[in-house]
Amino acid sequence: MDAQTSAALLGLVREKRPLVHHITNTVTINDCANITICAGGAPVMAGAAEESAEMAAAAGALVLNIGTLDPAQVESMLRAGRRANECGVPVILDPVGAGATALRTESVLRILEEVEVAVLKGNAGEIGVLAGTGGTVRGVDSGGCDGDAVETARTCARATGTVVAMTGIVDVVTDGERCVLVQNGDPLMDRLSGTGCMASSVVGCFVAVADDPLSGAAAALCAFGLAGERGAAAARGPYSFRTGLFDELYALTPEDLAGGARLEAA
Numbered sequence: 001m002d003a004q005t006s007a008a009l010l011g012l013v014r015e016k017r018p019l020v021h022h023i024t025n026t027v028t029i030n031d032c033a034n035i036t037i038c039a040g041g042a043p044v045m046a047g048a049a050e051e052s053a054e055m056a057a058a059a060g061a062l063v064l065n066i067g068t069l070d071p072a073q074v075e076s077m078l079r080a081g082r083r084a085n086e087c088g089v090p091v092i093l094d095p096v097g098a099g100a101t102a103l104r105t106e107s108v109l110r111i112l113e114e115v116e117v118a119v120l121k122g123n124a125g126e127i128g129v130l131a132g133t134g135g136t137v138r139g140v141d142s143g144g145c146d147g148d149a150v151e152t153a154r155t156c157a158r159a160t161g162t163v164v165a166m167t168g169i170v171d172v173v174t175d176g177e178r179c180v181l182v183q184n185g186d187p188l189m190d191r192l193s194g195t196g197c198m199a200s201s202v203v204g205c206f207v208a209v210a211d212d213p214l215s216g217a218a219a220a221l222c223a224f225g226l227a228g229e230r231g232a233a234a235a236r237g238p239y240s241f242r243t244g245l246f247d248e249l250y251a252l253t254p255e256d257l258a259g260g261a262r263l264e265a266a
């Protein structure tokens, strides 16, 4: 996995404009739709259990985000996820707030049990909890994982059978064996609600066109992080940064990513 591969994947996203079906939270749903467009994909949010499987079958990727979950939504996610698996559509799971309440942790574990998830994208606290090695989650915020971050992500990947994308100052992307560290990003990304949700949407765009989920997730986090760096350069605070983040991702070219992706094997 290298900068050139990331650049090629961005080119493919722009060329193919994958449909990214989201079942997601009500806090950041609009940001997720628009960041998907800025990355080069086409978003659709279809949450009802009566249609979620049908929509998943037509998609290039399915993003499940439990940020404002309720039991009916989990049922819809399970239906969509199972159908996505039948159709070969990759599933991205964002376990927002797993560890903060029993409903969140149990719902994530149930989805992981019943659906083959390609990429589990969470912060360090969420991934530590799901690894079983421990992590701290307060509301939707990470208080970090217990122990080494790379080892925690690896353990979680092995335990869940997914590619884990653990976000933070440095993002760790691993299938339990191979591991890529993504250095792109800016501290302002942590001062805006929903950058984690948006990261999952961008991962959906890239995994839809990638040969393997690890490369797709790593490339997506490079692109999103580089847009964050560029957006931060002109920002006066979190809300002008938000505008810059969208505009810079929209303007980002494969050449920019080839020159600006900062990733390394671990």
Ligand SMILES: Nc1ncnc2c1ncn2[C@@H]1O[C@H](COP(=O)(O)OP(=O)(O)OP(=O)(O)O)[C@@H](O)[C@H]1O
Pocket (backbone or CB within 6 Å): 122, 123, 124, 140, 141, 142, 167, 168, 169, 170, 171, 184, 185, 186, 187, 188, 189, 190, 192, 193, 194, 195, 196, 197, 198, 199, 221, 224, 225
């Ligand atoms: N201090 C930082 N420096 C650089 N990049 C960061 C920093 N904090 C977060 N990011 C980037 O911001 C994005 C979201 O990651 P983060 O871990 O903040 O998600 P989250 O806290 O789960 O999200 P949310 O705010 O949606 O709940 C990722 O792309 C990550 O790389």
Ligand SMILES: Cc1ncsc1CCO
Pocket (backbone or CB within 6 Å): 025, 027, 028, 067, 068, 096, 140, 193, 194, 196, 197
């Ligand atoms: C703040 C918040 N609460 C539930 S989902 C969400 C969006 C960021 O995770």
Ligand SMILES: [Mg+2]
Pocket (backbone or CB within 6 Å): 189, 190, 191, 196
């Ligand atoms: Mg954050």
